[in-house]
Amino acid sequence: MTLRIDGLARHYGGLQALAPLTLTIGDGVRHAIIGPNGAGKTTLLHLIAGSLRPSRGRLLLDGIDITPLTVPRRVRAGISRTHQHPAVYANRTVKEHMALATPRRTQPDDNHTHVVLEMVGLDRHTSIPAGKLSYGQQRLLELAVAVAARPRLLLLDEPSSGLSDHDLHRLTKVLFALPADATLLLVDHNLDLVAKVADQITVLHHGRHIRTGTIAEIRADPQVRQAYLGTPPAATRNTNSAADTPVLLSARLPRLAYGTAAPILTNVDLTVRVGTGQVILGPNGSGKTTLLHALAGLHPAPNAQRQIDGRPHTVRHPAHALRAGIALVPQGRRLWSRLTVAEHLAVARAYSPTRGSPTTILDVMPELSARMRHRADRLSGGEQQMLALARALLANPRLLLLDEPGEGLAPIIVGRLGHLLADRVDNGLATLIAEPHLLLGPLAANTIRTITGRTLSPATPITQAHAHAMGLFAEPRTNT
Numbered sequence: 487m488t489l490r491i492d493g494l495a496r497h498y499g500g501l502q503a504l505a506p507l508t509l510t511i512g513d514g515v516r517h518a519i520i521g522p523n524g525a526g527k528t529t530l531l532h533l534i535a536g537s538l539r540p541s542r543g544r545l546l547l548d549g550i551d552i553t554p555l556t557v558p559r560r561v562r563a564g565i566s567r568t569h570q571h572p573a574v575y576a577n578r579t580v581k582e583h584m585a586l587a588t589p590r591r592t593q594p595d596d597n598h599t600h601v602v603l604e605m606v607g608l609d610r611h612t613s614i615p616a617g618k619l620s621y622g623q624q625r626l627l628e629l630a631v632a633v634a635a636r637p638r639l640l641l642l643d644e645p646s647s648g649l650s651d652h653d654l655h656r657l658t659k660v661l662f663a664l665p666a667d668a669t670l671l672l673v674d675h676n677l678d679l680v681a682k683v684a685d686q687i688t689v690l691h692h693g694r695h696i697r698t699g700t701i702a703e704i705r706a707d708p709q710v711r712q713a714y715l716g717t718p719p720a721a722t723r724n725t726n727s728a729a730d731t732p733v734l735l736s737a738r739l740p741r742l743a744y745g746t747a748a749p750i751l752t753n754v755d756l757t758v759r760v761g762t763g764q765v766i767l768g769p770n771g772s773g774k775t776t777l778l779h780a781l782a783g784l785h786p787a788p789n790a791q792r793q794i795d796g797r798p799h800t801v802r803h804p805a806h807a808l809r810a811g812i813a814l815v816p817q818g819r820r821l822w823s824r825l826t827v828a829e830h831l832a833v834a835r836a837y838s839p840t841r842g843s844p845t846t847i848l849d850v851m852p853e854l855s856a857r858m859r860h861r862a863d864r865l866s867g868g869e870q871q872m873l874a875l876a877r878a879l880l881a882n883p884r885l886l887l888l889d890e891p892g893e894g895l896a897p898i899i900v901g902r903l904g905h906l907l908a909d910r911v912d913n914g915l916a917t918l919i920a921e922p923h924l925l926l927g928p929l930a931a932n933t934i935r936t937i938t939g940r941t942l943s944p945a946t947p948i949t950q951a952h953a954h955a956m957g958l959f960a961e962p963r964t965n966t
Contacts, residue, residue, distance in 0.1 A: 487547055487639045488512050488549075490546040493506045494530070497541045502693050504690075505526075506542065514667045520677070520688075524865075529693075531567065535557060536559075572628050574627055580611050581613065588635070606629060606656050620770040639671065640669070642673065642674070644673055645674060648817070654923075661683050675895060677705075689714060691713040713898070731761050735794055739754040742777065761911055766918065781807065814878065815874050815887065827860060854869055884914075886915060
């Protein structure tokens with residue numbers, strides 16, 4: 487299927503989300519769209535899928551103008567998609583989701599469905615409701631539904647975001663298995679994935695087309711590097727500078743589970759010192775989020791023993807943690823979609839035990855400062871992450887818990903947030919960062935701990951050798 491984008495544009499009042507774009511993606515081509523957060527990438531996918539109407543321009547599939555078509559008619563024309571955040575039904579099973587991929591008038595192809603589920607690792611989970619799956623599994627389920635529909639044009643919006651290395655391998659396997667005549671349009675910040683999959687790459691910035699070319703041409707373009715890639719990360723943090731600082735939090739959590747189910751984590755022994763950063767590394771479903779939620783008072787921790795500043799401390803509610811100086815930046819940001827940036831910050835400041843200064847925080851987030859009157863659902867993914875971070879920092883926390891803070895962010899934004907957190911750590915803030923693979927860690931943390939099975943490994947220093955995991959910044963590695 488050949489897709490012709492002819493002068494397509496989208497405006498929100500005076501905000502130009504996508505300037506007129508003209509681009510042809512040939513039959514069977516694997517094409518990637520990259521660019522900073524807020525560049526217009528997701529807007530473009532919405533326009534192609536039909537969930538947004540263009541302000542001007544048109545779309546042609548194999549020469550046929552589909553601009554007036556509704557979403558269902560575009561689906562029947564062969565367009566399938568995934569979303570920036572998993573669009574699954576929590577109470578519907580994996581099997582019921584896969585049934586959505588087959589129109590009622592068509593006989594289901596059980597063998598094809600099974601093959602797709604096997605590739606994403608969900609073939610043994612068909613009776614499980616989607617709400618019981620890990621975040622990564624929900625992403626893979628949505629991908630499976632899209633692929634099982636046998637699309638002629640597949641639109642993927644940040645499919646690697648939040649995936650562990652193992653799940654990322656499954657995603658790559660599915661994309662390599664697409665039929666040769668299926669056209670792929672991929673939006674993703676993982677340049678290693680883009681380099682493996684895409685034939686051509688288009689770069690957008692502030693809604694405007696910068697360049698289209700191969701991965702080598704894109705990496706070498708000075709304008710792309712300035713707008714999107716940023717500079718390589720600085721050397722990893724000094725692991726010895728805070729070795730003798732006071733212990734802020736010590737926690738012993740014998741068992742973390744959901745109800746009577748098997749424990750997710752056992753015998754967690756955690757020590758966090760003032761002015762240090764730790765990374766908790768583990769695949770999706772390993773218990774990273776559960777651990778952070780337990781520390782923040784969002785998840786029960788039976789028989790837990792905690793001390794803050796050497797004194798016993800009980801956390802039965804998030805307010806208890808907040809009063810002790812513990813703030814959480816949750817996975818998925820959890821913003822109020824209809825509140826503006828200014829309203830989010832006002833609410834956060836009103837409920838903070840010790841109020842921080844919005845001006846000081848926004849000084850290092852100019853993009854967010856310029857969006858004070860914008861609703862959260864009108865922000866890009868990067869701007870939403872900045873808002874979630876600013877909201878937490880307004881509590882003047884002593885310990886900041888961050889659950890996959892780099893998810894869905896452009897390399898240049900990852901670098902800026904990493905350096906912002908590093909500066910805060912240098913000034914006494916303690917951080918605990920949960921990630922499925924190293925992203926912010928080498929910039930903002932001193933030590934790393936991994937979840938193996940149901941246990942948390944001892945802390946080890948982050949070394950320069952860990953920096954290679956930040957593939958978004960790195961040049962392509964050659965095999966020797």
